[in-house]
Amino acid sequence: MTPDRWVLHCDCNSFYASVELLEHPELKQKPVAVCGDPKARHGIILAKNEPAKAFGVRTAEPIWQAKRKCPDLVLLPPHRERYRHFSAVINGIYAEYTDLVEPFGIDESWLDITHTWHLFASSPTALADLIRRRVRETTGLTISVGASFNKVFAKLGSDYKKPDAMTVIRPEDVARIVWPLPAGDLLYVGRAAGERLARLGIRTIGQLAAADPGILTDNLGKLGAELSRYAWGEDEAPVHPVGWREPLKSVGNGMTFRQDLTSPEQVRSALGALAEEVAARLRRHGLWAGAVQVTIRDTDLHTITRQKQLPMSTHLARDLAAECLALVQANWDPARRPVRMLTVTALALTDEPFAVQQSLFGDAPAPDPKREKLENALDGIRRRYGAAAIGAGSRVGNQLGLDGLHMEENAPAPGEEDWNEKVKGPL
Template identity: 55%
Template sequence: MDRTILHCDCNGFYASVECVHRPELKRVPMAVCGNPENRHGIILAKNELAKRFGIQTAETVWQARKKCPDLVLVQPHRGEYARYSQLVNQVYQEYTDMVEPFGIDESWLDVTGSKRLFGEGRQIADTLRRRIREELGLTISVGVSFNKVFAKLGSDYKKPDATTEITCDNYKELLYPLPVTAMLFVGKAAAELLARSGIHTIGSLAQADRAFLARLLGKQGEMLSDYARGLDDSPVRRTDEARDVKSVGNGMTFRRNLEGLEDIRAGVAFLSDTVAARLRRHRLKCQAVQVMIRNPSFRTISRQRQLAHPTDLAKEIGEAAVGVILSSWNPDAPIRMLTITGMNLIDSDTGEQLSLIHSADKSERQRELETTIDRIRNKFGTSSVQLGSVLGSDLGIAPGKQYPDEESGD
């Protein structure tokens, strides 16, 4: 039996939540952004009036204001966004227990088993749109299809407050003219490689030789070939199903640029501390460390390094991250934003077995120190123990927080 999958996407989510609390914002072009004084001056979401001026998510505040000098800027209220995300998903769960959030403002729903109670997929989608609009004051766009990838393309196809149904009969007509960048998991690097081979649309991706795509992009090429031809059988996870943690990372846009090795070590120490604590909480270790660096001109590089042994210790993650930076970046060149991510995760117990050849005494002393800090923070709060390198710092570091540079919400 063919599945019926919905992808529900809240329209301009952050901006919409702000407009619920302040209805006057609906009448002016407005956008949600980080605090420009702390250099988090990125547009996170905008309302429909701002879209008409060409305001785009992830552009800087000064770029947006050049397009619309009267743009009203609102700082984010993340607690409210999390609360509304939960409320929206609670409505979804009244129609199926197979709800898989994809970020704070998007979810897949498998309603195959719900149609006898609530009608066909389009009918369920329209009901959800009406309820979210009437009960929560938000709008959603919904894609209805026979797999997750096409349902996602459907929710993007028409906005705001729309239902688009993509079937076995119409998917070539609707989707094949779209640019290949509309496809899920086609990033900038993959799009550039495909473009060099003359592949610009989803249709040309579907028609390309699968073996050629495998040579060009590896396993990702085979996956994208299948997706473009509608061959996606990935399941929608149940609401209560545990999610596999693929990576653990934290990033921050600093109040001022990092300049010199001392600044870099301070920023790395703070981020590594948060990443390591989360790894230990999940009982995981990383086998590689990835560092993403962004300069004041928004040029971004990403580099990673395999570790000699799996770890969940901030000291070892930080040492690896500094090594990556020194090997790929001039330490005197300014850094606006830094992200550190633990990759290639394994269970902690497995990590212990793989680490037997490592210097156990040194690691155990460091582990005892860091786990003791975990216990103190759990009891007295995340700011109860702070790193000496960040005390009194003017970098804008606040213990216990994460600093996403760009988030979903639009």
Template identity: 50%
Template sequence: MDRTIFHCDCNSFYASAELLSRPDLRDKPVAVCGNPENRHGIILAKNEAAKAFGVVTAETIGRAQGKCPGLILLPAHHELYARLSRQINAIYCRYTDQVEPFSIDESWLDVTGSLPYFKKTGQELADELRAAVRQETGVTISVGVSFNKVLAKMGSDYKKPDATTLFTRENFKERIYPLPVSALLFAGRAARRVFARLGIATIGQLAGYPREQLVELLGKTGGTLWDYAHGIDDTPVKHWGERDPIKTIGNSITFRRNLQGLYDIRIALTALSDKVSSRLIRHGLKCRTLQLQIRDPDFRTISRQRPLPHPTYLQKDLFDAALSLLSSSWDLDKPIRMLSLTGAQLAPAEEAGWGQLSLFEPQAPEELKKRESLELMVEDLRRRFGADCVTRASILHNDLGIDTALSGRKGSLERQEPGNTES
């Protein structure tokens, strides 16, 4: 028997959330954006009125205002969105315990076992769910109903806002095959470039291409996308609260102004390595590989990674590796708009140990134990008294947009060399 899967997508979620308290703006073109002063000046969400002017998510504020001179810009309130997302998912959980969030405003539901209880078809239950969310939260959702997750997701995108779309085994090809191949879930940029070279423009053309040749060109991804085009996907919907194992832990900062030179870079890497270290410790993990992403003011981005000498969550180890990686990959005189630092190849801290230390390793296990004890003590203080109760001195009073609770305190602080300060 086929499953009945819903994909529920909140319509213009950020904008809808903001307009709950601003009903006077409901029929006017509105967009939610990042803070231009912190260089997050892009469109995060837009309502239907703004969409009619061609405003799209992720474009710059300036470009959006060029399309829609009367565009009303609202700041983002992420705590509001998180609270509303939890409320909406709680409604979903009244219909099934198989609720799997895909993002803050999207979730899959497996209601196969719920249909006999509610005595409704999948489409009828989806309509009831839409009405419940709209009535209880003021937010509208679009629901895709199908026999697997991929087609349910495509169904929720098919018609918006506040709509239910049913894709069955009998009708899905007729409805999705004319769509551009970019509409297929997980058809990323690299895959689309290959498809363009092959003359594959629509999902139907992809479905008609030999699967074996796609696998040769794109590996496993090629076979998976061919399967999706044929409606083949048996991925289960997770139960509420079920989570995949953590694969990476990272943090990124888009700076208020461009980084210029080594001093700025060291401040930035100090803050990033401190945050990644804190998160690794909190999850009881060490990383074996460090990944670094660098973006310049023209949005050109490079990514680099390297293995670490030993598994670690220590801030200084992460900082030293990141600085070395950046110095070998980037002209330090060139400006930097954004940096991202990520620990990968994670392992439980108690199992990872210190790896195979070299005979020439300058840090003996005893020294590493002492440094780990210090980091654990600092993290315990942060857990009990707040994340900013202990702050690395070198990031205080910076003008890069790196916030700390202590940054606003009065008083002078000597210019210290970032990266080498101990908490």
């Protein structure tokens, strides 16, 4: 192990399911899954425990498919506030041992203990075991820990052995432990990247390390060069300190509707409601959007994504909704292909509005102070009386579920296996 760096990756085991089982200890040995509400058409598996995994139940698969694999599968509803509570408690434990604690979603964190381990234990691995014990005794939950000389291999280590285990990956262990693993186990090798690597005959991390970096770059762009370095353990990305947050790159919100959208009016109402939530969050963070993106999914689960630059930056719902509606109108006919899900995402975020060159004929877009004042007033009403206190009339009493819409922080992209958006780019 490189003596000047020790990085831990701590991963809560079956986090959502484990938190639910604290309330239902009688179910601990039975196959259990946390799932969305089938009646609201969020009928997918969000998390599962170890007995359910043994039946082949997978995250993000439809409930009916999971029940076919495991007829006795016990389904529990999610309780997000509980998950946030336990996440805060567990990260608080981590912070007792180092100020370099970087969450990676709600149930995973990196810890850099390079300069602190000797204050608490006889060795870095002894401290890792101490942290595992503290989490278990304090919360009743278990974590798996990877200990290595960089973030990427520490993450591999926490995935290597589960549950409630620790794996150490030293430089001399890379060829034995890391290289035989599937390429898809490496951080940032998603489904699309994995398929491209497979077409090149690359199926293990060792084959990825042995591949020509130039060929990888030709086929995967910048990511190819990054993955080549990661396979060799050449990752020097820092573990960021407690409280650090990566600047927002996008703000989005999506919804699967209670009934399919089949008319322009329904689409307009849905986009307006989603844009309200996105715009409110932009204003809360003092951000402006320079582009928008719409994701559309039909009843056959066919999905398209379209985006466009805005004529001027904005954080007003009316502007976002109008541009998103134009995208939908240009690319989709809801009467022919009913819409099951929509996502509105604000892109190209800046902390100052960018200027627009004014037209000699006075037809260039211009800021709207009255609209800005109105939407800020709506923000104040919702903060005081709740998100549903005021809104467009089309949101009330409809059959789409818009009256119950609420903002999810960085709502997951369609098909995301986890609720928590995680950074998918290089560290």
